[in-house]
Amino acid sequence: MSTKKETVIYAVNTVNSLGYKLSDKVTVQVNNLENPKYDIAVVGKYQVGKSTLINKVFLSDNPILIEGQGLCTTSVATNIMYGEVDKLEIYKWGEKNEEFLANSILAPTKDDLLKNTSCEKPEERTSLASSISKVCVYTPNETLKGYTVIDTPGVDDPNKELLINTTYRVIPNSDVAVLVVAPKQLDEIEIKLLRNKLFSQGVSKFAVLVSYNPEGSNCKSAEQRKNVIDTISAQLNNLGFEVNVAMYCYDETCTDILCNADQIRDYLNQFLANNAYAGRENKAAFVIKNELENLALELSTKLKLFDKAEAEREEFIKKVEQDIYKFKDECEGSFMEFEN
Numbered sequence: 001m002s003t004k005k006e007t008v009i010y011a012v013n014t015v016n017s018l019g020y021k022l023s024d025k026v027t028v029q030v031n032n033l034e035n036p037k038y039d040i041a042v043v044g045k046y047q048v049g050k051s052t053l054i055n056k057v058f059l060s061d062n063p064i065l066i067e068g069q070g071l072c073t074t075s076v077a078t079n080i081m082y083g084e085v086d087k088l089e090i091y092k093w094g095e096k097n098e099e100f101l102a103n104s105i106l107a108p109t110k111d112d113l114l115k116n117t118s119c120e121k122p123e124e125r126t127s128l129a130s131s132i133s134k135v136c137v138y139t140p141n142e143t144l145k146g147y148t149v150i151d152t153p154g155v156d157d158p159n160k161e162l163l164i165n166t167t168y169r170v171i172p173n174s175d176v177a178v179l180v181v182a183p184k185q186l187d188e189i190e191i192k193l194l195r196n197k198l199f200s201q202g203v204s205k206f207a208v209l210v211s212y213n214p215e216g217s218n219c220k221s222a223e224q225r226k227n228v229i230d231t232i233s234a235q236l237n238n239l240g241f242e243v244n245v246a247m248y249c250y251d252e253t254c255t256d257i258l259c260n261a262d263q264i265r266d267y268l269n270q271f272l273a274n275n276a277y278a279g280r281e282n283k284a285a286f287v288i289k290n291e292l293e294n295l296a297l298e299l300s301t302k303l304k305l306f307d308k309a310e311a312e313r314e315e316f317i318k319k320v321e322q323d324i325y326k327f328k329d330e331c332e333g334s335f336m337e338f339e340n
Contacts, residue, residue, distance in 0.1 A: 046154025083138025
């Protein structure tokens, strides 16, 4: 029996041999199947502990990520990567919507990162997100040789335009995701993130880490902490997701959960070892399946028009356009009803 990788490559080669051109996205996905480095998006609501997690687990020698201070300020996605020296690279958008390296800073500080990734005023945040495509933080952490960890703005950020330019742009390009949540059952924002921004975008492998703060939490006992984990696991199972849920903190007296940076790192390394390549294969299959479905629809439409007179063709196209507008109106109406 052929592997998923072989099936994907066979499908692409077959379409190419028939003279049809698939998009550049397909080429990227096929090439990525041979790439040994994986992208991990760290997602969740703002101030839930995403940046603190990355600082302590991957940037312990130079924890320069800006940690939550009560406001939505992060405006640019930050890629944390392996490098022989500490370095910050700032990438901007060019005229043809292509990224280019705009600046490079050796031995960067928090202030260097702050001025290139964060703002407080909404209009300034939107402008920064549309100008700077990403920043890359390089650090000599051996764990990062196989991965790029991506810190993202919180999914409950009220600036939706900014999220489209950052978090929602990063997620579809990731192989796996780590969802960081508070020690309570998942809310509607987190469930919609899983359904609409992760799973429906082809990100099939993700871990859920519950950020526990002994000083500010109600679940003080090991039994209460286990109940939170069980509740979230049950929610995920009901949604059709088989996901291991783990709780973590930075207090070594909480021996029933992951309680220091080394344990968290080991847990994530194990998760990535078991899921990163499978996530990439699933992503490639997802992208190519969508391409083939679109191609099949296009060919079907052409066949229906092939032997029709010009007037019939125009009438058919007009009906299709009307159906599209009707569908969009129904979707917008349903969405407004749901919001209300």
